Amino acid sequence: xxxxxxxxxxxxxxxxxxxxxxxxxxxxxxxxxxxxxxxxxxxxxxxxxxxxxxxxxxxxxxxxxxxxxxxxxxxxxxxxxxxxxxxxxxxxxxxxxxxxxxxxxxxxxxxxxxxxxxxxxxxxxxxxxxxxxxxxxxxxxxxxxxxxxxxxxxxxxxxxxxxxxxxxxxxxxxxxxxxxxxxxxxx
Numbered sequence: 001x002x003x004x005x006x007x008x009x010x011x012x013x014x015x016x017x018x019x020x021x022x023x024x025x026x027x028x029x030x031x032x033x034x035x036x037x038x039x040x041x042x043x044x045x046x047x048x049x050x051x052x053x054x055x056x057x058x059x060x061x062x063x064x065x066x067x068x069x070x071x072x073x074x075x076x077x078x079x080x081x082x083x084x085x086x087x088x089x090x091x092x093x094x095x096x097x098x099x100x101x102x103x104x105x106x107x108x109x110x111x112x113x114x115x116x117x118x119x120x121x122x123x124x125x126x127x128x129x130x131x132x133x134x135x136x137x138x139x140x141x142x143x144x145x146x147x148x149x150x151x152x153x154x155x156x157x158x159x160x161x162x163x164x165x166x167x168x169x170x171x172x173x174x175x176x177x178x179x180x181x182x183x184x185x186x187x
Contacts, residue, residue: 017167023159024079030148031075034141035068041137048134054110060103071096097149101142108138
């Protein structure tokens with residue numbers, strides 16, 4: 001007689017087992033979330049670039065999208081299935097994330113310069129409210145990326161902690177296993 005867990009418990013148990021096998025999934029989700037967040041808010045970034053038209057703002061946005069995509073590819077190649085971590089790919093991923101963070105900082109400084117300059121100042125309210133939204137998008141994007149990098153750095157720590165979690169299913173009726181004769185002798 002086996003004690004079957006309910007459907008929801010079994011669902012979460014299976015997810016936990018898959019996380020125990022591949023704990024890097026947590027960091028991948030964070031990095032993917034940063035990419036998706038920036039991509040879904042690209043309209044505010046593009047409108048801000050068109051309005052401010054600062055030096056290299058468009059290039060900064062392009063590098064952010066390109067390096068974000070390539071960093072996800074490098075992340076997937078850094079942690080191959082059932083193999084050791086590919087250190088060069090991990091290093092390349094960190095360099096690309098660093099480039100994205102630098103571009104975000106540069107883009108944010110261009111917005112700050114446009115808002116605070118003496119002549120021809122841009123008001124980030126009213127019809128130009130997308131400028132303030134773009135500034136928020138840049139800040140949140142950097143925070144999510146920093147969390148993702150921290151999760152990559154702490155992967156050995158929480159990987160070991162996840163392996164200590166018991167995901168076994170208790171099966172009733174195993175108490176009499178010692179009484180079973182497995183010697184192969186006919187009695």
